[in-house]
Amino acid sequence: MAGAALTASIDLEAPGKRIGYLRLPWSDEIHAYGVIPVPIAVIRGGDGPAALITAGIHGDEYEGLLIARRLIAELDHTEVPGRLIIMPGVNWPAVEGRTRTSPIDQKNMNRAFPGDPSSGPTAMIANFIERIILPHVGFAIDLHSGGTKSIYTPCGYVYGMGETSFRARKLAAAHAFGAPITAVVMATSSGGSLSSACERHNVVMVATELGGGARVDQDALRIGWDGTINLLRHAGILAGSSLQKRTALHHTASAEAFVMAPIDGLFEACVPLDQTVTHGDLAGRIWPMDDLSRQPVAVHFGASGKVLCHRTMPMVRRGDYLCHTGHPITDKEFMDL
Secondary structure (H helix, E strand, C coil), X not given: CCCCCCEECCCCCCCEEEEXXXXXXXXXXXXXXXXXXEEEEEEECCCCCEEEEEECXXXXXXXXXXXXXXXXXXXXXXXXXXXXXXXXXXXHHHHHHCCCCCCCCCCCHHHCCCCCCCXXXXXHHHHHHHHHHHHHXXXXXXXXXXXXXXXXXXXXXXXXXXXXXXXXXXXXXXXXXCCCEEEEECCCCCCCCHHHHHHHCCCEEEEEECCECCCXXXXXHHHHHHHHHHHHXXXXXXXXXXXXXXXXXXXXXXXXXXXXXXXXXXXXXXXXXXXXXXXCCEEEXXXXXXXXXXXXXXXXXXXXXXXXXXXXXXXXXXXXXXXXXXXXXXXXXXXXX
């Protein structure tokens, strides 16, 4: 752990099942002279492959927290031929605050990688994961949902990039997870994400978006749990045979797939989640509330495909996202991106 500002209360490599926390030294009005305890568990039964399971990158996304917590409760080291590292509340200050970003430094954990060992809490946690954990794992599952602001159709997420062999492994992992849909995205504004960190370390990652809306969706929870177990079996990290599963790939190719608010007002969505739309179709209307004489402004889809995500908050400001789409692609098209 030399050179890292964080230290672990447990041995991250020893065999058995260990539950503890990362000691994040921090001093402010609330945490004077103490540490912020970031929960972590390690389950190791042998020298097989290793994986990292994360939830709580954003503190208001609850399905992933439940899946990670259940993994810790139910799995025993005798079921894990390799090593499984589980972080059920990565951005612990955000989880405690029930907020998307850390209430201490207002940073978004999924824009903080590779982190900084001497900066604020968010960057310090990101640095620990990037420098201490990722070099020693081959697979990762990052469990997200729409949080307070969004609702997603339950789906996986993979980056459509990398050398051919690495991309093929990601494609196999996405099918093993087996969400009804897997959205394929390229590295754009998310260069500070955990997904991008995994790309740097050649870690095969499947991220998720499992429902959302500041609640727990049972169907999304089931999809996330079943997918996590199956992918861990596929990777040889969890004992047992994996099921043969498939997912429908959908490419979110560019900014045109995102419908954005051109004015402030009250958004009236006209298309439900999961519906297939065509470029130019009506997405909804924004009703100005500061001037009752103004007519509503219609907003239209900029790209054809399936509606994967909806904003939950109807009151919007200019520049807010409203929804986004993805269009279906084949496995071959994924490999050729």
